[in-house]
Amino acid sequence: MNQSKRYLDIVRDIRDMIRQEKIKPGDRIPSERELAETMQVGRSTLREALRSLELLGLIETRRGEGTFLSDYRNHKLVEVLSTFVLQDNQSHEDVWQTRQIHEMAAIQEICQNEAASQMKIWDSFRLRLEGESFQREDFVRELMVLSGNRLSLKIWFLLKQYSGNPYDGTVSSEEIDRMNDILTAIERQDADTAIRGFKAWSEWLQKERIRNGNYS
Amino acid sequence: MNQSKRYLDIVRDIRDMIRQEKIKPGDRIPSERELAETMQVGRSTLREALRSLELLGLIETRRGEGTFLSDYRNHKLVEVLSTFVLQDNQSHEDVWQTRQIHEMAAIQEICQNEAASQMKIWDSFRLRLEGESFQREDFVRELMVLSGNRLSLKIWFLLKQYSGNPYDGTVSSEEIDRMNDILTAIERQDADTAIRGFKAWSEWLQKERIRNGNYS
DNA sequence: AGGATATGAGTGGCCAGACCACTTTCAAAA
DNA sequence: TTTTGAAAGTGGTCTGGCCACTCATATCCT
Structure with missing residues (x-):
C-alpha cells in the first residue's frame, strides 16, 4: 500500500493538518524540525514535500523566520x-x-x-x-x-x-x-x-x- | 545576489539540460548522485528539486531503475x-x-x-x-x-x-x-x-x- | 532612563555519509 | 543451456552537523 513516495503522504498530511488546525493564508506552520518529529519522518524527507509545495506557490518559506501558508489564489x-x-x-x-x-x-x-x-x-x-x-x-x-x-x-x-x-x-x-x-x-x-x-x-x-x- | 534558493536553480538547470541534451519523454536522465556531483550540490538539495519536478509530473522516478523524463501524463x-x-x-x-x-x-x-x-x-x-x-x-x-x-x-x-x-x-x-x-x-x-x-x-x-x- | 549593542534561541538552507529496498546485469553453478 | 545468485547501480530515507539569517531579549554604555 504505502510503497515508496513518503513525501507524497507528507503533502497530504500537511494539507490535512492545515484543514484541521484551521491555518489560514499568511499563518505560520510548524517548523521543519517540529513537523518532522510529529510526523515521524526525517527532516530531509519532509523538506522534499515542503519544497514541492513551495514550487507550486502553496507555501512560502522565509529563512530565519519560518514557513507560511500563502494565499491559495496565488497558486502557480x-x-x-x-x-x-x-x-x-x-x-x-x-x-x-x-x-x-x-x-x-x-x-x-x-x-x-x-x-x-x-x-x-x-x-x-x-x-x-x-x-x-x-x-x-x-x-x-x-x-x-x-x-x-x-x-x-x-x-x-x-x-x-x-x-x-x-x-x-x-x-x-x-x-x-x-x-x-x-x-x-x-x-x-x-x-x-x-x-x-x-x-x-x-x-x-x-x-x-x-x-x-x-x-x- | 544569488540568494535565490539553490533548488530552484537546479530546477532550471535540469530543464535546460533536458533541452540541450535533447532528452525526450521516456528517456533516462543521469542518476541523482551523478547530477549532484556535476552540479556541485548535495544530493539532498538535488532531490528537493527532483521531487518538485516529480510532483509537477515532469519527471518520473522508479526505485532501482532511475529517473525518467515523463510523458506528461499523471501529473500529481x-x-x-x-x-x-x-x-x-x-x-x-x-x-x-x-x-x-x-x-x-x-x-x-x-x-x-x-x-x-x-x-x-x-x-x-x-x-x-x-x-x-x-x-x-x-x-x-x-x-x-x-x-x-x-x-x-x-x-x-x-x-x-x-x-x-x-x-x-x-x-x-x-x-x-x-x-x-x-x-x-x-x-x-x-x-x-x-x-x-x-x-x-x-x-x-x-x-x-x-x-x-x-x-x- | 533611554538608546545602542551583544547575545542566544529558533529557523530554514545545505551538505556528507550511511543504510535500506529494489531492479538490472552477468558470471558462475547446475 | 538454463538456473541461480552475487554485485553494481539506483532511488528512498534517516541522522547529524554546520551555516546564515531573524527576532526577541538582555546587556551595556552614555
Whole structure:
C-alpha cells in the first residue's frame, strides 16, 4: 500500500493538518524540525514535500523566520503550465490565437454580465482613454480584469509576453475612436459588435507593427 | 545576489539540460548522485528539486531503475493543487469557465476553417460515435484536436483534469443525438448553433453529474 | 532612563555519509 | 543451456552537523 513516495503522504498530511488546525493564508506552520518529529519522518524527507509545495506557490518559506501558508489564489498553476506547456517549439500562431481566444471570451463575458453594464466604470475608462499616454496594454488588461476570471487573466498575461508584447506603446487618436466604439458596444451588451470591433483593431494593430518592423 | 534558493536553480538547470541534451519523454536522465556531483550540490538539495519536478509530473522516478523524463501524463499537480486550492468557489468557477472558453473557441475555429468542412472525417466520427462505449471525453478531445491549436489543446487537457474530469464516462443515447446535432451544425459551418448545442449539452451534463453525486 | 549593542534561541538552507529496498546485469553453478 | 545468485547501480530515507539569517531579549554604555 504505502510503497515508496513518503513525501507524497507528507503533502497530504500537511494539507490535512492545515484543514484541521484551521491555518489560514499568511499563518505560520510548524517548523521543519517540529513537523518532522510529529510526523515521524526525517527532516530531509519532509523538506522534499515542503519544497514541492513551495514550487507550486502553496507555501512560502522565509529563512530565519519560518514557513507560511500563502494565499491559495496565488497558486502557480499558470506558471507551471508555462514551464512545460510552452517549453517546446510552440508555433507563434498558436500563442497568438490562444491569446485572442481569452480576450474575446473576456469581452463576451463582460457583455453577458448584467452588473457590468450598470457600473459607472465606463465613463472613467473613457476619461483615462483620452488622457496622456494611455497604454494599449492597459485597455486590454482592463477588459481582462473586468471579465472577473482571474485564471484567464493570468493565462492571458503569460501569453501576451510569449507573443512579443503585442500591445506595447501608446494609443493613437485613431485607436481611441476604435476603443470608444468597442466600449460603447460593450455598454449596450452587444457582444458581437464589440468583438468584431476588437478583432478589427487587433488586425489593424498587427499590420501596423509589421509596417514599423516590430516583429516579435 | 544569488540568494535565490539553490533548488530552484537546479530546477532550471535540469530543464535546460533536458533541452540541450535533447532528452525526450521516456528517456533516462543521469542518476541523482551523478547530477549532484556535476552540479556541485548535495544530493539532498538535488532531490528537493527532483521531487518538485516529480510532483509537477515532469519527471518520473522508479526505485532501482532511475529517473525518467515523463510523458506528461499523471501529473500529481492536478491532485495536489485541486485539493489545496479548489476550496475556493471562485477558483473552481474560473477553471470551469476557462475550460469552456477553450472548447467553444475550438468549435468556432473549426467552423471558420474552410478545409475542415470538406474533410471526410465527420462520417467516421459519427461511426465511432455510434460504436460501443464511446467516451464523452473522446468527443470533446477530438474537437480540440481538429481546431488545430495545439497550445489550446494542451491547456484544455490540464484544465479538464483540474476541473474533476467532467467528461468521464460513456455517452448515452440521448447524448449521441445531441452530439450529432452539434456535428451537423459544424459541418454546415454554423458556429452559433454548434456552440449553443455544445453549451446545452455541457449544462445538461453538469446537472447529470450533480444528480449522480459525482462532485469533483 | 533611554538608546545602542551583544547575545542566544529558533529557523530554514545545505551538505556528507550511511543504510535500506529494489531492479538490472552477468558470471558462475547446475 | 538454463538456473541461480552475487554485485553494481539506483532511488528512498534517516541522522547529524554546520551555516546564515531573524527576532526577541538582555546587556551595556552614555
